Each structure stands twice: as structure tokens, then as C-alpha cells.
Amino acid sequence: xxxxxxxxxxxxxxxxxxxxxxxxxxxxxxxxxxxxxxxxxxxxxxxxxxxxxxxxxxxxxxxxxxxxxxxxxxxxxxxxxxxxxxxxxxxxxxxxxxxxxxxxxxxxxxxxxxxxxxxxxxxxxxxxxxxxxxxxxxxxxxxxxxxxxxxxxxxxxxxxxxxxxxxxxxxxxxxxxxxxxxxxxxxxxxxxxxxxxxxxxxxxxxxxxxxxxxxxxxxxxxxxxxxxxxxxxxxxxxxxxxxxxxxxxxxxxxxxxxxxxxxxxxxxxxxxxxxxxxxxxxxxxxxxxxxxxxxxxxxxxxxxx
Amino acid sequence: xxxxxxxxxxxxxxxxxxxxxxxxxxxxxxxxxxxxxxxxxxxxxxxxxxxxxxxxxxxxxxxxxxxxxxxxxxxxxxxxxxxxxxxxxxxxxxxxxxxxxxxxxxxxxxxxxxxxxxxxxxxxxxxxxxxxxxxxxxxxxxxxxxxxxxxxxxxxxxxxxxxxxxxxxxxxxxxxxxxxxxxxxxxxxxxxxxxxxxxxxxxxxxxxxxxxxxxxxxxxxxxxxxxxxxxxxxxxxxxxxxxxxxxxxxxxxxxxxxxxxxxxxxxxxxxxxxxxxxxxxxxxxxxxxxxxxxxxxxxxxxxxx
Numbered sequence: 001x002x003x004x005x006x007x008x009x010x011x012x013x014x015x016x017x018x019x020x021x022x023x024x025x026x027x028x029x030x031x032x033x034x035x036x037x038x039x040x041x042x043x044x045x046x047x048x049x050x051x052x053x054x055x056x057x058x059x060x061x062x063x064x065x066x067x068x069x070x071x072x073x074x075x076x077x078x079x080x081x082x083x084x085x086x087x088x089x090x091x092x093x094x095x096x097x098x099x100x101x102x103x104x105x106x107x108x109x110x111x112x113x114x115x116x117x118x119x120x121x122x123x124x125x126x127x128x129x130x131x132x133x134x135x136x137x138x139x140x141x142x143x144x145x146x147x148x149x150x151x152x153x154x155x156x157x158x159x160x161x162x163x164x165x166x167x168x169x170x171x172x173x174x175x176x177x178x179x180x181x182x183x184x185x186x187x188x189x190x191x192x193x194x195x196x197x198x199x200x201x202x203x204x205x206x207x208x209x210x211x212x213x214x215x216x217x218x219x220x221x222x223x224x225x226x227x228x229x230x231x232x233x234x235x236x237x238x239x240x241x242x243x244x245x246x247x248x249x250x251x252x253x254x255x256x257x258x259x260x261x262x263x264x265x266x267x268x269x270x271x272x273x274x275x276x277x278x279x280x281x282x283x284x285x286x287x288x289x290x291x292x293x294x295x296x297x298x299x300x301x302x303x304x305x
Numbered sequence: 306x307x308x309x310x311x312x313x314x315x316x317x318x319x320x321x322x323x324x325x326x327x328x329x330x331x332x333x334x335x336x337x338x339x340x341x342x343x344x345x346x347x348x349x350x351x352x353x354x355x356x357x358x359x360x361x362x363x364x365x366x367x368x369x370x371x372x373x374x375x376x377x378x379x380x381x382x383x384x385x386x387x388x389x390x391x392x393x394x395x396x397x398x399x400x401x402x403x404x405x406x407x408x409x410x411x412x413x414x415x416x417x418x419x420x421x422x423x424x425x426x427x428x429x430x431x432x433x434x435x436x437x438x439x440x441x442x443x444x445x446x447x448x449x450x451x452x453x454x455x456x457x458x459x460x461x462x463x464x465x466x467x468x469x470x471x472x473x474x475x476x477x478x479x480x481x482x483x484x485x486x487x488x489x490x491x492x493x494x495x496x497x498x499x500x501x502x503x504x505x506x507x508x509x510x511x512x513x514x515x516x517x518x519x520x521x522x523x524x525x526x527x528x529x530x531x532x533x534x535x536x537x538x539x540x541x542x543x544x545x546x547x548x549x550x551x552x553x554x555x556x557x558x559x560x561x562x563x564x565x566x567x568x569x570x571x572x573x574x575x576x577x578x579x580x581x582x583x584x585x586x587x588x589x590x591x592x593x594x595x596x597x598x599x600x601x602x603x604x605x606x607x608x609x610x
Contacts, residue, residue: 130565131565132565133565142484143484146484146491146492177553177557178553178556179447179448179451179552179553179555179556179557180556186451187451187553189553215556215557215560216556216557216560216561216564217560217563217564217587220564220565221564224564224587227586227587228586228587244557245553245554246553246554247484248482248483248484248492248494248550248551248554249550249551249553249554249557250484251483251484251485251520251521252482252484252520252521252549252554252557252558253557253558253561255520255521255522256521256558256561256562256565256566257561257565258522259521259522259525259526259529260435260436260437260438260525260561260562260565260566260568261561261565261566263565281532281533282522282529282532282533
């Protein structure tokens with residue numbers, strides 16, 4: 001079971017080296033992460049983009065390109081399609097965004113011919129190691145799905161549970177979060193949380209335990225859960241998955257953790273045939289490398305070890 | 306200008322000692338806070354409740370009751386009404402919840418005869434000192450107003466700006482928060498944030514600077530704001546007031562700070578004639594004392610030094 005990013009890296013190194021196809025690879029931050037992923041035995045990369053520019057950027061960061069497969073394609077969207085097709089056909093195991101805008105990148109992910117769509121909605125999973133919390137937290141959705149319906153929330157849970165399973169957490173605990181712990185018809189998010197809990201009890205959501213609505217302290221702090229009295233609850237400060245009411249709540253908590261707590265994190269896009277790594281320019285170097293490690297374990301689980 | 310709770314305590318000690326009327330005072334955690342508030346010259350208390358029980362509880366925590374005014378009233382709601390009336394008539398400067406349920410306590414706050422209503426909506430202000438942030442953050446609303454309308458948000462800003470002014474922050478910067486920094490008609494919270502920004506520019510909201518929508522990193526992290534490029538923005542990681550989209554987003558961030566970051570905090574209810582201290586059973590001792598200090602500076606500002 002992965003309880004930290006170090007555990008996750010051990011898990012990665014126990015499997016065969018994965019391949020990541022990078023769309024429009026001429027980006028220094030992305031190439032630095034790719035280089036570190038090779039050094040740490042996380043993944044090898046196939047670099048798709050403008051070869052001259054890739055070589056220039058690599059030189060500027062003292063990166064040795066020998067042994068990397070480079071596919072020369074100067075037009076950005078065509079490069080993205082060529083990169084995603086490598087994953088579609090199984091030549092690569094995961095797909096990563098380079099120097100291309102998010103909208104075009106996502107269009108390539110969803111391309112009907114060569115993309116990675118499964119027919120299910122995509123969702124974003126952000127994994128955190130937080131100082132003071134003894135296991136990884138899986139947050140969703142903090143970046144992609146804006147106002148999930150009850151049906152969307154079922155998909156978010158399924159997508160995120162799959163990531164937990166890949167990380168060796170056999171029965172993750174899912175906390176549908178709210179400001180309160182009781183169902184209140186005037187707060188629709190608590191009604192959804194209750195419905196999700198019942199769906200899990202009835203076997204309509206599987207592979208996990210769902211218990212909500214929950215406030216954040218009851219979800220992540222065993223002492224607070226004990227103090228408040230959490231008799232009869234299935235989650236007592238030991239949630240693995242934090243399900244947010246909407247993108248605003250999710251994104252604000254995500255940024256609160258990054259900017260005020262001591263954390264490590266990584267994130268991937270799920271609901272696709274293979275993991276998609278969509279780091280943002282504000283993510284630091286370690287976050288990009290952690291995201292590749294996370295992508296590698298999920299790719300391994302999707303393919304079988 | 307108060308940049309920390311220590312600054313706030315210095316500010317309190319520069320003024321005359323305030324009086325807090327406690328509703329149903331026979332509560333050990335509340336009496337401990339009241340005792341500390343006296344020791345630190347924050348406030349004296351008038352204890353309203355069952356005198357026998359107050360004496361028993363005081364004895365159990367080795368609290369010396371000499372010098373405290375005690376008003377004996379065994380019926381809880383009557384005790385609350387007697388306590389709030391002390392504030393209503395000016396004999397006390399602030400009102401604090403003891404061993405009474407929140408609903409009854411708030412009913413006493415809003416009582417037409419002896420309560421503290423102003424005709425404006427009440428809102429909750431939670432003040433944080435966060436390790437790594439060089440000034441106090443004023444969060445609203447994380448506990449009281451559930452789904453504020455645009456008009457409610459104007460009141461929340463006015464209430465919170467008043468608290469900032471009391472803390473010596475002459476022109477607080479208000480960040481209406483969202484997951485994104487651009488207005489998107491599909492995200493009503495961004496439309497509201499933009500409207501609030503324009504209302505401030507047009508002089509309809511005064512005593513502060515409003516700039517939104519803002520993501521949390523741009524609101525509280527100057528380095529992130531610089532990295533993302535915040536040209537033309539009035540807030541570049543230096544927000545004082547964090548305005549939340551709804552109670553879920555606010556409460557989740559509030560609990561994220563309390564349970565994962567290194568913080569001090571205190572909170573009061575505003576929009577009333579005098580500050581109301583409504584700490585919850587999960588607040589620790591220092592939070593209760595900080596809340597009394599915050600109430601004292603606000604009471605001072607409302608009365609004039």
C-alpha cells in the first residue's frame with residue numbers, strides 16, 4: 001500500500017519502465033521532469049514536436065537526448081495527435097502535455113480516431129502527501145469537472161477508486177465533503193453525499209467505502225473525529241478520497257494545501273484509456289515528477305503487471 | 306496595524322478593559338477562556354446562568370470566582386436573554402455563548418426587545434494567523450451564511466471590512482475567491498466577483514479594495530501571483546479578506562487551515578450591535594481566547610476608544 005510518494009516510487013521501480021508520449025515537447029519544465037523520470041526509473045519518454053526546438057531547449061538545460069526517441073512534427077496540434085496515437089496504439093503507456101494550450105491538448109485526448117476516450121467523463125485526481133497525515137489523500141475534482149451532478153460524482157468516485165487501487169489501496173474510504181455532517185434538504189450537496197453513501201451500501205458503487213456528508217475535520221483528523229463523536233460512522237478521520245461539492249471548493253482547498261501546508265503532490269487526468277498528465281505552469285518540478293510516477297502506477301494497473 | 310494575534314493583544318491592552326456577558330456560563334471550556342481573558346487583560350466577564358453549577362464548574366478547573374459578577378438564572382433561555390440584555394443596554398461590550406445550543410443562542414441574539422440585531426444580515430468572520438503569511442487573513446463566511454446572494458456578499462464584505470478597520474487595517478484588500486481568475490458566465494461565482502469589484506470601483510462598496518475573481522494562490526501567495534503574471538491586478542498575493550463562494554468552500558478551507566497548516570485563529574459573529582462570540586466545541590482553548598481578543602478590539606472600535 002502506498003502511504004507516501006516514496007512508497008509510490010518503490011511501487012513504480014518494481015514494474016517494467018513505462019513510456020510517456022509528450023505532446024509538443026519543446027518545453028524546459030517538461031523536459032526537466034522527463035529527464036528526472038528517466039534518472040529515477042519512473043519512465044522513458046517519446047518526444048513529439050519540433051526537433052530543432054527540442055534540441056535547443058534540451059541544450060539549455062544540459063539534458064542529454066541520447067536514447068530518446070524524437071518524432072519531428074513542427075505543427076503543434078498534429079504533434080499532439082501523433083503523440084496521443086502512440087498511447088492509443090499501445091506504443092506508449094501515458095500521455096503528457098508539453099508546450100500546447102490545454103484546450104487543444106484535451107481535444108487531442110478526446111479525438112475519436114486516435115485519442116483516449118472511454119465514453120465516460122474525464123476527471124482530475126490530485127494526490128497529496130501532507131505532513132501530519134499518515135497516508136495519501138486523493139482529491140477530486142479540483143481542476144477539471146466544474147459542477148458535477150450526482151451521476152458525475154459516481155464517475156469521479158469510480159475514476160478515483162481506480163487510481164487508489166493502482167496505488168495498492170484495496171478498499172479506499174471516500175468522503176463526500178460538505179460544511180456539515182448531517183443531511184439538510186436546503187444544502188443539495190448533503191443530499192448528494194447521502195445518496196452516494198446509500199448507492200455504495202446497495203452495491204451500486206463498488207471497490208470502496210463511501211460515508212458522507214462529512215466535514216473536512218471528520219474526514220482527515222482522527223482526533224477531531226473522536227472529539228466530535230463519530231459513533232456509527234465508517235470514516236473517522238481516515239478518508240483516502242476527498243470528493244468535493246464543486247470545482248471552487250476543491251480548487252480552493254487544493255491551493256490552500258499547496259500554499260500553506262507542508263505537502264508533496266502529483267496529479268493525473270482519469271476516465272481515459274491511459275493516464276494523462278496535465279500539469280500546469282504553476283506546478284513545481286517535483287509535482288511534475290510525482291505526476292509521472294502516479295501515471296506510471298496507474299498505467300501498470302491498467303495493463304497488468 | 307495588527308499583523309498577528311500578538312499585535313491584536315497589544316491593541317486590546319492599550320484600551321479600557323471590556324466586559325463580556327456569558328450566556329449559560331456553566332461550561333468548563335468557556336470559563337477557562339474567560340479566566341485567561343482576565344489574566345491577559347483582554348476582558349472581564351459577567352457570568353449569567355445557574356450559580357450553583359457555575360461555582361461547581363469553576364471549582365473543578367481551580368478558577369477563582371472572586372470579583373466576577375454572577376447573575377443567577379437557572380432556566381437556560383431566560384439566562385441567555387438576561388445576558389444579551391446586558392450588552393443591549395451597554396452594561397457589557399460583547400456577548401458569548403456558553404452551555405446553550407446554537408439555535409437558542411442565536412434566537413437570543415436576534416431578540417427584538419433585548420437582542421443585538423441591526424436589521425442587516427449576520428455573518429461570521431474567522432481571523433487567521435498562518436505560518437508563512439506576514440499578515441492576518443479574514444475569512445468569510447465559513448460557518449454561518451450558507452449560499453450568499455450578491456447582496457449578501459456586499460453585507461459580508463461590509464461586516465468584515467469593519468472588523469479589519471477595528472484591527473487597524475485602514476484599507477483592506479478583499480479577494481472574492483473562485484477556482485479561476487477570469488469571468489466565466491457558466492460560473493456564477495465569477496460573475497458575482499466581477500460585480501463586487503465594479504461596485505467597489507463605483508464607490509458602492511467603500512473602505513476597501515475589491516479585486517476578483519481570484520484563485521487562492523493569487524490571493525495569498527505573492528510569489529505565485531508574480532509567477533502567474535498579475536499585471537493590472539490590485540491584489541498580488543496580499544489579500545486581507547477572503548470572500549468565499551459558499552459555506553462549503555469556506556468551511557472546507559477553514560478546516561484545511563486548522564488541521565494541516567500552522568495557524569492561530571479566532572472568530573466572531575458580526576452584523577450585530579456588538580460582537581458575538583460563538584465558538585464551537587471543536588475550537589481549542591487559544592482559539593476561544595483569541596476570539597475574545599478579537600471581540601474586544603471590535604467592541605472598542607464600535608464604541609470609540
